[in-house]
Amino acid sequence: MKKIILSTSVVVCMIGLGLVLNNAWGQNATKAAATEAIPHKVGLIDMAFLFSKYTKFEALRNDLKAEIEAADGELKGRLEKIKGLQAEMKELVPNSPQFIAREKQITELAGAAEAERKNLQRRFMREETKVYQTVYREVLDAVNKYAAIYKYTLIIRYSRDEAEVGDDPQKVMQALQRQVVFNRKDDDITEAVLNYLNKQYKPTAPAATRGAARPDPKKVGVSTN
16 A cells, blocks of 8 residues: 555656646746747947947047157156256266265166156056957947847947958968858948947937937948838
8 A cells, every 4th residue: 555655656756747847938938939039130340440439539648649659758758857967977987985875766767767667567468458448348338239229139240341352371261261251231330339429428428329320221221120
């Protein structure tokens, strides 16, 4: 009797497990069917071109460049001072107290200048990285919004450079490594995203433009179907 009861319990458990699995598989199948019902729409974007034409990226880099030039000017001033002291040393008696004191001064100034140069180099590398990170996040956000509005299911990074390959071995190898070997002009959403970003960045742009601006695909040949 106990064996019969045990067998019955096992059967009930197996039936219950089967119902759970069937339910889970049924849900997955429903989700898969819903996903397949959405037609795939692929877009292409040239990130290098977009970065080079994005007004904010250019402004941020120019600001950083101005800081670098100012810091470089200060360092050049220190080097000029060191050169002046070196010129004065030529007029001093070698190994004299004045000569030794001036030599020590030059060594200290040169060491401080080199340390400052390395610190500035690291600092500006960090600042440049922040610029790229900031702009890259904004580009991704714009791409996500654009894809949601116009029902894109995949956006691929590519290069607009379609120069003739010719007989140059290096260009031939580069062409063989291209991820996109064919695309329609309408697949390129670079201009639409770029226009959106530049409109968002302009400080004097109208409030309506600074809001949820919707890129116009008709102006850049992007299909909305």
